[in-house]
Amino acid sequence: MSAINFSITHKSADTMARTGILETKHGAIRTPHFVPVGTKATLKSVQTKDIEDLSIDVVLANTYHLFLQPGEKIVKKAGGLGEFMNWSGPTMTDSGGYQVFSLGTGFGKNISKVAITPTEEDGLDVFKEEHHTEHAKLARIDEEGVTFTSHIDGSLHRFTPERSIEIQHAIGADIIFAFDECTSPTADVEYQKEALDRTHRWAKRCLQTHMNNTEISSKQALFGVVQGGRFEELRKESATVIANMAFDGFGIGGSFAKEDMAGPVRWVNEILPEEKPRHLLGIGEPADIFVGVENGCDLFDCVMPTRLARHGTIYTLDGPAHLKNKKYKEDFSPVDAEKLWDTEQKYSHAYFSHLFRADEMLGATLASIHNIAFMAALMENIRKHIKKGSLFEYKKDFIKRYYKKNV
Secondary structure: OOOOEEEEEEEOOOOOOEEEEEEEOOEEEEEOEEEEEOOOOOEOOEOHHHOOOOOOOOEEEEHHHHHHOOOHHHHHHOOOHHHHOOOOOOEEEEOOHHHHHHOOOOOOOOOOOOOOOOOHHHOOOOOOHHHOOOOOOOEEEOOOOEEEEOOOOOOEEEEOHHHHHHHHHHHOOOEEEOOOOOOOOOOOHHHHHHHHHHHHHHHHHHHHHHHHOHHHHOOOEEEEEEOOOOOHHHHHHHHHHHHOOOOOEEEEOOOOOHHHOHHHHHHHHOOOOOOOOEEEOOOOOHHHHHHHHHOOOOEEEEOHHHHHHHOOEEOOOOOOEEOOOHHHOOOOOEOOOOOOOOOOOOOEHHHHHHHHHOOOHHHHHHHHHHHHHHHHHHHHHHHHHHHHOOHHHHHHHHHHHHOOOOO
16 A cells, blocks of 8 residues: 555646645645745744644654654654644655765755755754864765764764664654765766765665565655756766656755756656656745746745744745844834735734844744745645646746845
């Protein structure tokens, strides 16, 4: 019995965009869908009940972080990720590979999906000052796996493909990912090829470990990850190799530059089997969402909406609004003019601005809810316009308005 069932409901006549239903043991996911990131089994500053009515179907947590805190055994004893965080819907975990490698070959190179500077809140390659030692930077790659140190206390740990799958089995998400090597965007083609071959060998080991546990593999779906950097030949090779393995779906990993994201995503999805879901890992900027959808992606995840919210930036149809700016101190217009979530209260821009200027925790909570609601509404509109055959017009109007100015 399959852990998931994916059905395509509509296809775009002009692009690779499609809508679908991804059924899991804990409910259905409408695709294309944005997946909020709850790194440590929490969407930072937000209770799960606050997003239950926001048209969000699934949340994602991070294997690396849950392994370090509180440990996968505790999550398992709690009944799995969903029970642990009081979320009744579908859940996902990444493999932890991105975080592990950002501590090693990517250390000091600002490794990121779109070459932005990471922060400690992302759980990437930011160390506490007292841990800035050669030991703390250690992430040694060999054929069997990766030895790395905790960004919390510098303690030594080891991930292998088998270990990553075992941890994810214990965490218990509906959809999990194979352990892969996420290379820096600055890596040359020779190293990208070396890492790609290793990722493919690890993918086989992940799949074997997963399938050997028949009880769990009937409940948890495993996605293989396509890598290859910006290189067309490597991307196509990886898509072909991973597509020929018995994965339930696929993740598209690696780092991109914004200007060349469309090509690698299209190359991959022209090869991956159409009947299985595709997740573009770590992508959440609205313009990039459109690129992914048009090129055949079904799922997206990113920390950006909640990270920006915690620093006082909210999404609006007219682009991001930086609420600490002077113009918002006496702006009493409603924040949620679109009625995305604020159906009873009427919070103003001035109130939000006050909360952030006064360092009140409520600011991060309300702004995070708002940004998650904005992303959910964006995806709902994308699904609607794919079905209507008007995605291009919707994208054109949205992009023109959203990116017309930097507030």
